[in-house]
Amino acid sequence: QVQLQESGPGLVKPSGTLSLTCAVSGGSISSSNWWSWVRQPPGKGLEWIGEIYHSGSTNYNPSLKSRVTISVDKSKNQFSLKLSSVTAADTAVYYCAMGDIVVVPAAISYYYMDVWGKGTTVTVSS
Amino acid sequence: SSELTQDPAVSVALGQTVRITCQGDSLRSYYASWYQQKPGQAPVLVIYGKNNRPSGIPDRFSGSSSGNTASLTITGAQAEDEADYYCNSRDSSGNHLRGVFGTGTKVTVL
Numbered sequence: 001q002v003q004l005q006e007s008g009p010g011l012v013k014p015s016g017t018l019s020l021t022c023a024v025s026g027g028s029i030s031s032s033n034w035w036s037w038v039r040q041p042p043g044k045g046l047e048w049i050g051e052i053y054h055s056g057s058t059n060y061n062p063s064l065k066s067r068v069t070i071s072v073d074k075s076k077n078q079f080s081l082k083l084s085s086v087t088a089a090d091t092a093v094y095y096c097a098m099g100d101i102v103v104v105p106a107a108i109s110y111y112y113m114d115v116w117g118k119g120t121t122v123t124v125s126s
Numbered sequence: 127s128s129e130l131t132q133d134p135a136v137s138v139a140l141g142q143t144v145r146i147t148c149q150g151d152s153l154r155s156y157y158a159s160w161y162q163q164k165p166g167q168a169p170v171l172v173i174y175g176k177n178n179r180p181s182g183i184p185d186r187f188s189g190s191s192s193g194n195t196a197s198l199t200i201t202g203a204q205a206e207d208e209a210d211y212y213c214n215s216r217d218s219s220g221n222h223l224r225g226v227f228g229t230g231t232k233v234t235v236l
Contacts, residue, residue: 112159112174
């Protein structure tokens with residue numbers, strides 16, 4: 001059973017870069033899954049940040065695209081998030097998740113995230 | 127629009143049925159998936175695809191979809207179902223391919 005664990009600094013200074021890693025255990029990051037980052041500011045809803053496939057192909061939230069980089073390290077079975085030029089608005093719980101996509105031609109496709117990490121709190125403050 | 131809209135809050139009497147809806151154009155291309163989130167916990171997938179439940183999810187949770195609207199129904203709500211519920215889909219419009227979450231619905235079990 002796949003498990004995910006986020007890690008990284010809990011405090012980042014304004015204008016700095018937020019860096020988080022998600023370790024994958026119980027499965028391979030080279031499987032046919034998309035590996036995602038999701039965040040949740042305090043008291044607010046979920047926001048999709050972006051995703052990566054083991055090939056290195058990425059998709060990002062257009063509202064964050066200019067500041068986000070997601071990468072994969074197959075040798076360590078993990079993937080990472082970097083968010084640059086952070087402000088207080090980037091303070092949130094950050095989750096990593098494993099996604100599945102089933103594209104059905106000429107019909108409705110499937111997309112879901114069935115494994116989540118426990119989340120890690122990142123505060124942007126000086 | 128690539129957004130997904132949900133009612134902010136609903137309440138249901140213990141043992142009764144509640145339906146949560148999610149609206150958005152992306153639902154015409156991708157089925158909604160639904161997540162339950164309790165305070166201080168990570169989201170948990172409860173429904174995906176046409177109407178599929180992951181292992182361990184009670185069968186009182188069900189999903190349906192029509193056009194640009196998806197629904198999550200809890201039949202015989204229990205006290206432990208009190209939580210925030212989010213729908214999620216995939217937007218393939220324009221030049222972007224991205225995931226998108228609904229605004230969330232807080233379910234209160236009375």
